[in-house]
Amino acid sequence: MKLQALRIPSGWKINWNLFYEQDINEDNCLYEFSSSTLLSISNPQINRNIELIWHPKGDLNGKYILEVFNLIEKYDPKKKIIEKVPESSVSEVTFESKNRQEIVNKIETLVMELKPYK
Template identity: 30%
Template sequence: MSLKLVPLRISSGWRVTYNEFFEADPDSFVDENHKHAWEFKEDLLQLDHDRKRTLDLGWYPEFNPKGKYRLVLIDSEDKEQPDWENPLYVFETRNFKEIIEKVEFVLNEVSYCRM
């Protein structure tokens, strides 16, 4: 059975740059031989907002069963050199449900000019 993309509630103003955030359970990812190990990579999800914000989600370290999700929000006013060195928001967890909640939280906060 193939994995499905995580259904997300994306508020207005966001554009999906890429989405490879699948419903893969990190609790079952215990070794590198896991059938969905390739789902746990650095580039899972990226969205850009009209307000010059970029949301980025990845798994760090990539393909590592001891890794965790890392959610970052950056200022992308300068599209040529987005400010990855000074993130506006960072959140890390291994919890699948929690990362979905945080992604949706940040999406809303940016859309309503609170981040």
């Protein structure tokens, strides 16, 4: 099983990647499409995070949901550091599709064109 190839420019960090180069079918729906998050990438320099899920999990009739979240700085008293975390659970951009190539194109466009969040 091969991870989906993506053109991601420098500055972006891969937080989580289970986005495979295959379409959903009866053989893989309960494994490759059962994670709550397929892909999570962030760019702390522009304060953005991109998340990809398949919803509903493991469902052949589901779809990809791609969301962009704004990041803000928040102090973590336990770790005693400032972290970048999503500003809210509501995404700034949402894109849905059943087509993997449409999702790939949208991700590659977003990582090139997203403006910094301030």
